[in-house]
Amino acid sequence: MITMQDVCKSYKVAKRNAGFGEACKALFRREYETIHALRNVSFTINDGEMVGYIGPNGAGKSSTIKILSGILTPDSGTVLVDGRVPYKDRIRHVAQIGVVFGQRSQLWWDVPVIDSFELLKDVYSIPQKQYDNNLEELTSLLNLSELLRTPARQLSLGQRMRCEIAGSLLHSPKILFLDEPTIGLDAVSKLAVRDFIKKQNELHGTTVILTTHDMQDIEALSKRIILIGKGEILLDGTPEDLKKGGQSIDETVAELYRAYDI
Amino acid sequence: MKKYLSFFRVRFLMGLQYRVAALAGIATQFAWGFLEIMALKAFYETDASVYPMTFQATVSYVWLQQAFLAFFASWMVDTELFDMILNGNIAYELCRPVRIYSLMASRNLANRVSRAVLRCLPILVVAFFLPQPYRMGAPQGIVHFLFFLVAMVLGLFVSVAFFMFVYVLAFYTISPQGLRIVFVSLVEYLSGGVIPLPFFPEKVLRVVELLPFAAMQNVPLRIYGGDMEGAEMLRALGLQLFWLVALVAIGSALCRKAERRVALQGG
Numbered sequence: 001m002i003t004m005q006d007v008c009k010s011y012k013v014a015k016r017n018a019g020f021g022e023a024c025k026a027l028f029r030r031e032y033e034t035i036h037a038l039r040n041v042s043f044t045i046n047d048g049e050m051v052g053y054i055g056p057n058g059a060g061k062s063s064t065i066k067i068l069s070g071i072l073t074p075d076s077g078t079v080l081v082d083g084r085v086p087y088k089d090r091i092r093h094v095a096q097i098g099v100v101f102g103q104r105s106q107l108w109w110d111v112p113v114i115d116s117f118e119l120l121k122d123v124y125s126i127p128q129k130q131y132d133n134n135l136e137e138l139t140s141l142l143n144l145s146e147l148l149r150t151p152a153r154q155l156s157l158g159q160r161m162r163c164e165i166a167g168s169l170l171h172s173p174k175i176l177f178l179d180e181p182t183i184g185l186d187a188v189s190k191l192a193v194r195d196f197i198k199k200q201n202e203l204h205g206t207t208v209i210l211t212t213h214d215m216q217d218i219e220a221l222s223k224r225i226i227l228i229g230k231g232e233i234l235l236d237g238t239p240e241d242l243k244k245g246g247q248s249i250d251e252t253v254a255e256l257y258r259a260y261d262i
Numbered sequence: 263m264k265k266y267l268s269f270f271r272v273r274f275l276m277g278l279q280y281r282v283a284a285l286a287g288i289a290t291q292f293a294w295g296f297l298e299i300m301a302l303k304a305f306y307e308t309d310a311s312v313y314p315m316t317f318q319a320t321v322s323y324v325w326l327q328q329a330f331l332a333f334f335a336s337w338m339v340d341t342e343l344f345d346m347i348l349n350g351n352i353a354y355e356l357c358r359p360v361r362i363y364s365l366m367a368s369r370n371l372a373n374r375v376s377r378a379v380l381r382c383l384p385i386l387v388v389a390f391f392l393p394q395p396y397r398m399g400a401p402q403g404i405v406h407f408l409f410f411l412v413a414m415v416l417g418l419f420v421s422v423a424f425f426m427f428v429y430v431l432a433f434y435t436i437s438p439q440g441l442r443i444v445f446v447s448l449v450e451y452l453s454g455g456v457i458p459l460p461f462f463p464e465k466v467l468r469v470v471e472l473l474p475f476a477a478m479q480n481v482p483l484r485i486y487g488g489d490m491e492g493a494e495m496l497r498a499l500g501l502q503l504f505w506l507v508a509l510v511a512i513g514s515a516l517c518r519k520a521e522r523r524v525a526l527q528g529g
Binding site: 066069070071073087090091092094095097099101104105106108110111115116118119122123124125 | 264265267268269271272275276279350351353354356357358359360361521522
């Protein structure tokens with residue numbers, strides 16, 4: 001179970017206007033602005049749930065994921081994931097979760113994908129048998145057999161993303177965080193990834209928390225949506241709650257963003 | 263422990279892939295080696311009485327330095343780690359059940375060892391068969407050789423530990439460029455990378471010898487040719503050990519602090 005209670009996180013960002021004069025001025029006096037990435041965010045997610053976490057760019061989605069995965073320390077509030085405080089107990093915590101950052105890569109660039117996987121096996125101390133089983137399952141579900149022996153640098157984005165997702169599931173995590181897993185993927189790859197996430201949830205009861213800008217992802221995957229804007233939770237409900245008579249979900253969300261002025 | 267060995271292994275295998283880079287490196291190192299020996303020879307011929315080492319010892323020093331350049335050269339730091347910190351890809355590493363310090367150290371070590379493995383043998387073999395005065399000499403004696411091996415390993419660890427300290431500092435600055443430039447030139451000069459330390463003025467040398475920089479290549483390379491012996495050698499080995507422990511302690515403590523306050527760059 002995941003609970004977040006009144007979590008706040010702010011960043012200090014140096015700002016200045018354009019131009020040479022301004023740049024010189026900034027050498028001596030720097031103006032900082034505090035950005036409140038999260039303000040009193042609270043929610044509870046039960047085991048086996050699949051939750052879509054949406055909001056416009058810069059709303060605080062990634063910050064939430066990073067806090068939940070123990071990378072970032074919140075300024076205030078309490079976070080509990082299966083009884084652990086992620087940022088205090090990072091090493092024990094991360095052994096139980098899987099994370100995919102759609103914009104980054106965990107695969108070693110110049111070596112075949114399978115080498116990266118073997119490394120993950122040792123890093124998570126996965127027993128050989130469990131590793132073999134998981135690898136076999138992931139290979140067939142994500143259609144990886146052709147890709148495993150190829151260096152990561154020679155994979156297309158869609159192929160790589162499938163490998164990234166597989167890499168995050170080798171240690172059978174109970175919770176999976178997906179930060180924009182379908183970013184930049186073509187229709188076929190998107191469908192494959194969606195299908196796979198769904199199956200993973202049904203087969204293993206993995207709790208999935210997914211951030212995305214692709215509303216079809218949300219429609220296809222999650223029964224619950226959390227909408228965040230300017231660091232605050234604005235809506236927590238089902239996709240039906242979002243939809244208003246016949247409109248496509250994209251339009252509704254755009255309207256919501258406008259309505260909340262986020 | 264196995265986790266970190268695995269990081270070492272992957273990084274090592276990756277390092278072994280770059281064959282052309284190794285070939286080019288070997289060629290460069292020969293050019294440098296000859297150049298350095300020629301310059302030293304000119305010093306020696308000008309006035310052998312003030313030359314601070316035996317000429318043979320300096321020749322061995324130069325070839326060992328070139329063969330194991332990747333162990334000690336400060337500019338051969340693993341830039342991937344800096345990039346990771348710079349663009350926020352360290353996020354993935356923080357998602358692993360591993361200590362960040364140990365992870366970076368094992369990658370760094372693997373990077374240096376894999377590069378050295380590819381380069382050292384051809385250089386050493388050729389250097390042993392070069393015509394005089396360029397020929398590399400045998401070690402001063404069997405005891406020296408054994409101490410040389412110990413000092414070599416310690417020196418490699420000290421140089422990795424020192425650069426771990428620089429990596430950790432990169433967590434606190436936005437760009438590691440400045441850190442790199444400062445430390446690269448500092449280490450290169452004060453560790454005996456440009457010219458062996460005995461060539462420094464004596465008063466300067468007395469201070470420099472105590473610094474962590476002198477605990478890197480300076481010790482093994484001088485032991486090999488017999489420039490360091492007896493009590494001086496043991497003292498130098500002791501200092502190596504001291505700096506290794508101190509640098510690891512400071513580096514890992516700072517790293518733990520950095521982990522907490524790190525703001526990941528790039529979304």
